[in-house]
Structure formats: structure tokens, C-alpha cells
Amino acid sequence: MDATGETPRHVLTCGEVRTGLLPTRHCLDGRDAARLLALRTDEQVRVSERPNLHARSPDVLTGVDCRLPTANDAKIRAIGTVAARAVLTEGRVLQATAYFSAPAAGLDQRQPWGYYLVRPGVLVPLGRLPEQAVAAGFLARDRSAVPSGELGLGSIAEGLLGQLSRHPLLDHDVPFKSRRTRLRWAALPVQDSADASIERFTLDDDGLRTIELRLPQSTEPAAVAGLCEDLALHDWLLTTVVQKLDGIRMGAAEGAAVMNVVRPLVDHLLHLWMPSARVDRTLSPLWEVLETEPGFTRQWQTLVQRIRDQLTLQAIAAPAEASTAP
Amino acid sequence: MLVFAASDKGGTGRSVTSANLAYRRALAGDEVCYLDFDFGSPTAAAVFGIPRVLDGFGHQGLHSYLWGTTDEPARIDVWASTERKTLRNRPSGSGRLVLLPADRDGGEFVTDDESLHRCVDLFLRLNAEFDVIVVDLSAGRSYAMDMVLRATSRPELRSVPARWLIYHRWTPQHVTAAADLVSGIVKAGADMGHEEEALAGAIRFVRAAVPAVGSPLLSQVPSTTARWMRAYDEKLDVMAANRGIGKTRVLGSVPLEPVLLICEQLITDEDVNGSRIANKATWQALVELSERLTDDAYWGQP
């Protein structure tokens, strides 16, 4: 904080994005997507049709005064607002992100709310912010639950998903059952004008992913959220298709049972693969890193091939049924 | 699909049988979760062989979730956490089996609008993920039962299929009590906005721990007793039919099982075919029940 009351540039941006199938039978068109995501009356939903149908809600703010998680158990209090938004891709995959950014230091005392309200999506620490420790604490996977009084981005994102799920547009008659994934992310500034980089990307069986980024300090928090939504979307696609294919009983599978698993994947998911379609240009090189290792698109192509193989097998196994079908 | 397990009285076999049904559905390939809504005396975890559930977790069970003190109720993967070794090897092609335990020292509680909303959210969320969601309610009418009746009457949950299993023992008092319970459920449900016919059509009875004459367990009873039991059995049938619990509304019955008399547990294929501690008839009844549970042919008409 300087004398003029300006908040200095942020040194930390953190978020959590939750990704899942929109709980309804048919995907939504652009108009319904906009109705679903109309979280505010004073701001429009952004809908774009190309290269794919993508709708993004305006940010909604949640005021918080809480402790931040730290790797070294230092007690850091921060006050301000967390931004949350939802995006819907091809009217089919729903994501909710809660995120904030924080400056290196704030005043030692809590200010009137007006002070925080003019800084949407910013959490101002009381005193200095140990940004490394907070990033590490935030990404620590051994915390099974958020202790009370501590910032819970996950529950803000979850609350938003819950609110959207209750919308009358949705019929909850999902074309297939699937799990949600959670991606927690933290971005720290790069050292001495180095390139943006991914420091760490971890996957866990229980659907939790974490990613630690180094980004130029000028990167807008919303752009980081956009990158992480895109990563989370594609990771969810991979995870979901793998789970579905692995669920097919080896060998003993009957044709109809296999088709019941494979058909919805073809109908609802296969066309969604479009990495980096909307990622901020300055951040898209990060995608290329993931394309090399672990090789997202390569994995996806393997899965698509497995699906094609299953379809071919079924076509060979059931030529009689196929020819008598109307 | 939501499956609510209720019973006329305590100790009928509701939890043990429901847990076995959940297990059978998972073996059949369904993604299954089991919610312990028996807030007064949660026992489901023990049936799955996870006695120390929530050890070291603090308060993260369903009580805490419904109270609003945790946003993520704890989930326990039964295949991975059970202490029964034969259950550890999840067969290929089986679905997930996940337990959402109640808080250990939660106790029965009064529900309010806030917990009702959280309950709706939870059901919606689980419905996106699981094929079968078994909800173990307490015995008789309870706050939990009223809450789920209210929740399922909400427009958000209208299109999520819900089925009710009413467990009872095979005696005159239990038959009467089960019939009374169901009229109570239907009446309360109608008051909350349920369509009466639809709700009644989604309720089926399960007779638990039925001492079947001719079963190995009763092979030693004197012939006079056996004859009397057979005759009484028929009398009970008539009585049940008169109380609206006729054959069409019974999903199945589980015979009296010696193993379950002394231990609340899952009856595995190994128990029947390998160690042969459990009766084949019990196994068969559970398999049949689990198949009928998701077979539309057995549901619909009140």
C-alpha cells in the first residue's frame, strides 16, 4: 500500500476451478447458456460461438475476512473480495472458478468495506504477504478439509455450481454419470523477466489436481483463470473418458452394454477437444509445454482410437442386428 | 436413482440389507453411494467393515454437512478402506462403492430450511455422479425422513427417480406397523406437494430375516411346529394383503441368516461359495432384490 491508497500490483493469484458435466439431458444452445449464467443483472454473459460455443458469466464477488493457508502455519489475515465465475463449453461442460489476487503488502489495520469493494477480486493482507508460503499452503494436498476461519475457495466455487444446478433450465437427467474434478492453482511472478512456466502439475486419484505457475507480473488474474479453466476442461475430458472406458468389463462385455458406455461419449464429449482455443496469447506457450509432457492431445488421440476400435468391434460383432434394424 | 431405506421399527435389518444391496449393485457395475442418514445411530460403516470411519477426520460427516459446518461431507471408498480382505479386491467391471458416513457423535437433529437446501444440493450432486444413491433413514418417522420427503418434493428433484424400501419383520405387529408407516409417508408426502399416486407407486416392502420353514436353519423344528408355522405364514400373507402389503408391493424377502444373527456384515460370494459360512438362499435373495431394485418392471403401480 502506498500513500495514495493505490494497491500495488499483485504478487500472488490463486484459484480453484471445479469441472463437471452440465446436469441435464441435452446440451444448451447459446441463448439458454446465457440465461443460465446470468448471475448479475448489471453485467452481460459473454457468449461466443467460435471456435466453439463458450459462455462465461460475469464475476460475482464474495466478501471475506479470513486467514490464508500457509505452508509454515504462519498466521496471515487478509480482507477483501473473492471473484467467482462460471463458464459453459459447448453447452455441455460446466465449470466454476473462485479466485483472488493479492498484493505484496497491505496496511496493518482493517479498512472500511468501501476500500475493499473498489478492488474486486483482491484480498489485501494485513501487513506483509509471504506469497511463497501462501501459494504452497494453498496447493498442499494433505489438507483434507479447510479449517474454520480459513479461506475456502473450493466452497465458493461449489456454492456457485450448486446455485446453477438448481436452475429450472436443467432437468438432471444426465446422459451419463461422471465425476467432477477440482484444479487448484497458484501463480507467482517470474524472476527477472524469465518466460512463463509451469512449476508443478499434480494429479490425484480423488479428482484433485494442483498446478503452480510462474507468470509475468502484468498477467491479468482473469487471464490466469481462463488458462486454468481450459486446462481443467481438457483434464476432465481425459479423466472422464478414461474412467468410462475402464469401466467396460474386460472380455465379457456385451455389445449393448459397451454401446451404452461409448455412445454418450461420442455424442457429448469427443467434439469438445480444442486445447488453448481461448487462452490469452501470452499464456498459450504453457499449453505447448503440457502437449510435450504429459502430452494431453496425444493421450486424447489414443482414447479416441480406443473408442473407434470399440465401435468397429461392435459393428463386426453385430452385423445381423445392424442390417435388420430399421 | 435415489433409494430411501426406511423401516417400521428399529432392528429390522434395514441397514444390513441395504448395505448388501448397495454392494450388489456395485458388483453389477453401477456406481453406488450409501448415505448414512440414520443420525441417531449410524451403523452403516461397520457393516462395510470400516469400524474406525472418521477417525482423525473430526467433524466431516453428513451431520456437519447438513448443519453447514463443512461443505464436503467425507466420502469413503469402501473397496479401498474396508478391513475385510475379501472385499479389497474390487472385481473388474464393478462400479464404485462410496460411503458417506454420519458424524460419529452427531445425534438426531431438527432440520430447518437451510439443511433442506443442502440436502437437495447433495442429492443433485450425487445424482450426477452415481447410478444408485442409497439413503439409510432411521426407524419409523424421523426428521431425516421428513427432510428427504420435503427434498424430493422440490421441483429441482422432480425428475430424479426416487424409490422407497420399507423393511419389516414377518410378524403381525411388524406388518401392521409397516403398513401404518407407509400411510404416514404417503400422507405426509402429499401434504408436502408429492403426487400421492406416484409416491405410493415408488414404495415397496422388503421382508427381512424371515424364518422360512424348510430352510436349513429350521430343519430341526418338530413337524407340528412346522405345520403351524406354515399355516401362520399363510395367515400373515392374508393379513399383509388386507393391509395393502400384498405380493405386488413386496420387492422380496431375505431369509433368516445365521451369519447375520451374530454379525452385521456384507454377504460376499466367498461367504457362500468359498468358506460356505452363509446360506445360498440368503445370497440368492440379496441378488434378486438388487436386480429388482433397478428393474422398472417391479415399480410404478401403487
Ligand SMILES: Nc1ncnc2c1ncn2[C@@H]1O[C@H](COP(=O)(O)OP(=O)(O)OP(=O)(O)O)[C@@H](O)[C@H]1O
Ligand atoms: N436376514 C437376516 N437374518 C438374520 N439376522 C439379520 C438379517 N438381517 C439383519 N439381521 C440382523 O438384525 C439386526 C438388526 O439389523 P440392522 O442393524 O440392519 O437393523 P436396522 O433396521 O438398521 O436397525 P436400526 O433401526 O437400529 O438402525 C442385526 O444384528 C443384523 O445382523
Ligand SMILES: [Mg+2]
Ligand atoms: Mg441401522
